[in-house]
Amino acid sequence: MSDAEARSRTVDPDALFVRLVRAHRDLSPEESRRLDAALVLLLVEALGDPQRLDVAIAAARTALGKPVEPPEEARE
Amino acid sequence: MRRVNPVYPFRRPPELAAGRGSAPVVLVGAGVVGLTLALDLALHGIATIVLDDDDTVSVGSRAICWSKRTLEIYDRLGLGQRLLDKGVTWKVGKVFFGDRLAYEFDLLPEPGHRMPAFVNLQQYYVEEWLVEACEASGRVDLRWKNRVEDLVPREDGVELRVVTPEGDYRLDAAWLLACDGARSRVREALGLPFLGKVFRDRFLIADVVIEGFEMPAERRFWFDPPFHPGQSVLLHKQPDSMWRIDFQLGAEADPEAEKDPQRVGARIRTMLGPEVPFELEWVSVYTFRCRRLERFRHGRILFVGDSAHQVSPFGARGGNGGVQDADNLAWKLAAVLDGRAPERLLDSYEAERIPAADENILHSTRATDFITPRTEAARAYRDAVLLLAKDHAFARRMVNAGRLSTPHSYRRSPLSTPDEADWALGPEPGAPAIDAPLPDGRFLLQHLGGEPVLLVFGAEAPAIEGVRRVVVPAEGLAAERWDAKRGTTYLLRPDQHVAARFRAPDPARIRAALDRLWGRAAPGGIA
Numbered sequence: 001m002s003d004a005e006a007r008s009r010t011v012d013p014d015a016l017f018v019r020l021v022r023a024h025r026d027l028s029p030e031e032s033r034r035l036d037a038a039l040v041l042l043l044v045e046a047l048g049d050p051q052r053l054d055v056a057i058a059a060a061r062t063a064l065g066k067p068v069e070p071p072e073e074a075r076e
Numbered sequence: 077m078r079r080v081n082p083v084y085p086f087r088r089p090p091e092l093a094a095g096r097g098s099a100p101v102v103l104v105g106a107g108v109v110g111l112t113l114a115l116d117l118a119l120h121g122i123a124t125i126v127l128d129d130d131d132t133v134s135v136g137s138r139a140i141c142w143s144k145r146t147l148e149i150y151d152r153l154g155l156g157q158r159l160l161d162k163g164v165t166w167k168v169g170k171v172f173f174g175d176r177l178a179y180e181f182d183l184l185p186e187p188g189h190r191m192p193a194f195v196n197l198q199q200y201y202v203e204e205w206l207v208e209a210c211e212a213s214g215r216v217d218l219r220w221k222n223r224v225e226d227l228v229p230r231e232d233g234v235e236l237r238v239v240t241p242e243g244d245y246r247l248d249a250a251w252l253l254a255c256d257g258a259r260s261r262v263r264e265a266l267g268l269p270f271l272g273k274v275f276r277d278r279f280l281i282a283d284v285v286i287e288g289f290e291m292p293a294e295r296r297f298w299f300d301p302p303f304h305p306g307q308s309v310l311l312h313k314q315p316d317s318m319w320r321i322d323f324q325l326g327a328e329a330d331p332e333a334e335k336d337p338q339r340v341g342a343r344i345r346t347m348l349g350p351e352v353p354f355e356l357e358w359v360s361v362y363t364f365r366c367r368r369l370e371r372f373r374h375g376r377i378l379f380v381g382d383s384a385h386q387v388s389p390f391g392a393r394g395g396n397g398g399v400q401d402a403d404n405l406a407w408k409l410a411a412v413l414d415g416r417a418p419e420r421l422l423d424s425y426e427a428e429r430i431p432a433a434d435e436n437i438l439h440s441t442r443a444t445d446f447i448t449p450r451t452e453a454a455r456a457y458r459d460a461v462l463l464l465a466k467d468h469a470f471a472r473r474m475v476n477a478g479r480l481s482t483p484h485s486y487r488r489s490p491l492s493t494p495d496e497a498d499w500a501l502g503p504e505p506g507a508p509a510i511d512a513p514l515p516d517g518r519f520l521l522q523h524l525g526g527e528p529v530l531l532v533f534g535a536e537a538p539a540i541e542g543v544r545r546v547v548v549p550a551e552g553l554a555a556e557r558w559d560a561k562r563g564t565t566y567l568l569r570p571d572q573h574v575a576a577r578f579r580a581p582d583p584a585r586i587r588a589a590l591d592r593l594w595g596r597a598a599p600g601g602i603a
Contacts, residue, residue: 033452037460045470073273 102249109381109398110255111206116406118213129223133203136358139395163195173462190519260383272367387440390478407570421595446476493576502559512554533560
């Protein structure tokens with residue numbers, strides 16, 4: 001069992017899910033987006049390691065079935 | 077409208093008689109950048125012909141925020157005090173989100189500099205004073221209503237076709253300086269493309285005269301304010317009871333309808349309140365670009381200012397960037413023309429100014445992306461940053477309402493001699509000189525001028541040909557800011573950037589650094 005698996009077993013996964021959803025309970029869709037963005041910013045700051053953000057972005061994009069690198073922005 | 081622009085007379089060019097003539101240096105575009113370059117060249121002893129298709133200075137305030145580094149350049153050119161006296165000095169910026177203060181900054185928290193962080197002044201004043209100074213120099217042949225129609229680049233110069241109200245003439249220029257702005261005719265004639273980004277959002281810019289309106293001299297920026305919901309607004313104070321207001325309008329705005337004074341007036345009344353009387357002086361609707369030419373030198377043609385690179389207005393990097401281009405090019409071209417330096421010195425113009433342009437483009441693009449979010453996600457992150465800014469320092473650092481122009485350091489310049497000793501502080505090779513008060517009551521930068529200087533701290537300086545010596549104390553604020561001990565020696569370029577620095581003034585190494593500064597060092601060194 002990896003360290004990450006060991007760590008993730010010590011938290012209650014159902015409770016974690018509920019807490020995230022609950023934080024949005026009284027919010028409009030727009031407020032929800034803001035809250036998620038604020039959460040991400042606070043968590044990135046707490047991580048203190050931009051490389052771990054890159055790893056998380058890559059994992060999240062992969063989960064969505066998107067290429068890890070987004071396409072280049074359209075240029076003139 | 078209260079302001080009346082000066083009209084400069086058309087003088088019949090002597091070339092009209094024969095139909096042709098020639099000149100060592102021809103400059104196209106008598107805007108703020110072209111005039112600065114012409115004046116700088118004149119002070120270095122170089123005569124220019126300046127061609128401009130118009131006969132006046134800028135209409136509307138245009139570039140208004142003159143940065144500390146630009147003010148130092150104008151001080152070297154003899155106009156610094158005039159900008160200080162007339163302009164509005166400021167250093168504090170405030171950023172609001174909705175009706176709340178999100179973030180406040182001080183751009184120059186330490187005293188002991190001759191020049192402040194910024195002076196706000198309408199571009200037309202600076203241009204008027206530059207015209208006066210150019211005329212007074214006796215070396216600038218200002219030709220209003222002389223439009224470059226076409227040009228043919230040649231190995232040893234450029235052949236220009238110039239159109240005037242009294243006829244056309246051909247002008248052969250050994251060197252052509254294209255200072256003719258974002259819609260440069262010179263660039264167009266050469267078919268050179270810009271690389272970069274075009275933004276779709278439209279902005280409304282207005283000069284508004286409000287008598288008796290009290291507000292501290294500071295920059296104010298609003299994201300999503302109650303008086304202009306969903307968009308941003310920027311407010312700057314100018315002299316003559318004039319205020320600059322920028323309203324973001326979004327991508328769908330109709331530029332013609334938005335220019336209607338009734339409509340602009342309504343926007344301003346909503347912002348100021350119905351009881352504040354004001355007068356509209358100038359209105360324009362614009363979009364902007366963050367882009368540059370691939371190269372700034374094309375043989376005998378050099379691109380300077382907006383003709384070479386363009387940025388968004390957030391950060392005051394357009395006008396300041398262009399003036400700093402001129403500052404970089406003038407002494408080099410002068411030295412090549414009078415034989416003190418080889419022609420390859422001019423390659424360092426783009427080696428130094430392309431990274432500077434890229435820095436400006438990067439900051440200006442990022443600020444624009446923050447100010448005008450183009451996706452829902454971008455807006456959510458932007459708003460979250462603004463909401464977190466009140467209580468979280470990390471979020472305050474992310475608030476980007478324009479990263480204001482700071483001096484560029486020519487870090488990888490071929491003209492710099494790399495450090496050998498250890499330096500904790502002080503301007504690195506390539507960085508501009510740092511100001512400090514001196515015991516004689518003047519400022520350090522006032523001792524430098526436009527020639528190479530050997531700045532020595534607290535010791536006798538060796539006599540070296542082609543460099544003026546300035547000795548300052550090895551104790552005090554100057555020594556502190558320059559990380560100097562007794563014997564510390566800096567070699568400064570004519571544009572007051574550092575070329576080299578030494579812990580002891582060794583003549584042989586200073587001479588080698590001087591050779592490198594003038595581009596005389598053998599190629600193949602550190603590039």
